[in-house]
Amino acid sequence: MTHRRALGIPAALGVLCVICLLSLAIGALPLSPAAVWHGLTDPASSAYPVVRQMRLPRTVLGLLVGAALGVAGALMQALTRNPLADPGLLGVNAGASAAVVTATALFGISGLGGLIWFALAGAGLISVLIYLIGGSGVGSPARLALAGTAVNAALYAYVGAVELLDTDALDRMRFWTVGSLADADFPTVTRIAPFLLLGALLAAGCARPLDALALGDDAATSLGGRPALTRAVAILAIVLLCGAATAACGPIVFVGLMIPRLASRFTGPSLPRILPYCAILAPVLLLGADVLGRVVARPAELEVGIVTAVLGGPVFLLAVVGRRS
């Protein structure tokens, strides 16, 4: 077991490196490996604009957003004690979308600098709501998921109403609400990185106390934990991670659901051990889906949000149907 654990992280990192290389090498413009290398290093190369200015920021953004969604999903599942909790399914990402649509259509704000605050506020509001519904540990997975569906429906009705009143907003937002990495650039990456870093630090800090909470509030308190503080920190981490990720590339579902489930197969239920795997494997999934989206619809591409929804659905269904209930 220890042996397997020691090998697990390097193996996952290896897979991640391969996916990153694929993400740099594959796209609408076919390039040889040598051309990719020159494009990465040599500003005079003809491939430089494609590789260095489009594929590299896209890959980096995919890494960051994927890791954020994976870690947020793991935290959410621990916090709600619900194996089917996912920021996308429970409406956190939709909350960020609704806030961003409001900012775009009603206040005319554009550009990530202003939108990110709205996204964080929207994600925060919905996270607290979801926590209030599911955090007490009384809700069954089906009930929490139903509540999430209803919250999602309300938010999308609102987004739809705003878009209908303003066709320009519809034209801009219909691409954003899909969830895409296509418009990535380095300013976006640097803009969201501080939020993600802070979120990741908070997540690492509250992993162990959250594990203790799984024993129940009384047991956690007697072990020296502070349940209310732990939950507040976990919610703050989820909000930072999901809000910033959604602001950068739109709402993406299922990444936060699938990866923690997969990771816990390797590690068992311990959250401090699950989180590093999530941070490595979730970008593998997101970038893999992104590369797949570039390959299947060549020379056009499928947005990564569409690929994760269509791929993630069957995984979710298998998880549900295979469960002994």
Place this chain on the structure above:
Amino acid sequence: MSRLVTAGVTASRRRPVLVGVGCVVLALGIALASLEPGSLFTSMTSADVFVFEQLLLPRVLIALLAGASLALSGAVFQSLTRNPLGSPDVLGFTQGAATGALVGVTVLGGATLVVAGSAWIGAVASAALVYLIARRGGVTGGPRLVLVGIGVAAMLGGVNDYLITRANISDAAQAALWITGSLDGSTWSGVVLLAAAAAILMPPLILASRALRIFEMGEDLAVGLGLRTELLRLSALAAAVVLAATAASQTGPVAFVALCAPHVARRLTRASGPNLVPSALVGAVLLVAADWLARYAIPDRELPVGAVTGLLGGGYLAFLLAQQRRTGRI
């Protein structure tokens, strides 16, 4: 003591009837107000007659029928899932209908009849798919049905996003309007269709309310009392989905009528059990009232009715979640 009990029983029996009568009066009142009766008594030009007969009257009738159909379907789903948040969306209804409508708009040309037909097929097909996936060993447990529905809905959501981004902007706007739900395209043929669906499907569902009440007590108990639960679930689901899909084919999947109307009805009647008839009546009132608001809330600007129900329903949902949580039902 016994008189008190009898009085209580009579009151609890009388209340649903009173609520029903109140709803009918209210619905007719709002319907009449939406028909702009002032113009009926003055001399009408032939254009006025046309507007009244071909635009306003079918619009109000469709609002009444679609509201009742969606609400009845929602009440059946809440009963079958034993959850206050049950609605046809549990079976991926909205997303399935939207996929059908989008295919109708973007691929098949977007004629009204084509969009209505493909949306109907989309809704019914996605519901059937969810049921088949959730079925195992001849049984579909309630929670599994809900979760499978959510998974399928999320996948269809991806497909819908794809279709919307690939459409040109006028098709996308038409589809977005349809998905939100609107009564603009109401016609007499739609009225006839909805009335026929209601006449065929509503009576058997209402007759099943007794069985549904037993079903709500729990699967084991219902089986013990001699109920064939899987047969009941399948037939009630099928009837409710077809009813809602027929309504949605004319108006689009208007948000939250199916979810909220049964709650309002239960609050008014204070009766236990599925409360089907009051729910349907409340649904009719809700949709007619929402349409009236949609037309007059913003001067010079007509909202689609689904935007109004979505916003009102969202607020009601937040209230409901807070309250249900306090009582531990969610």
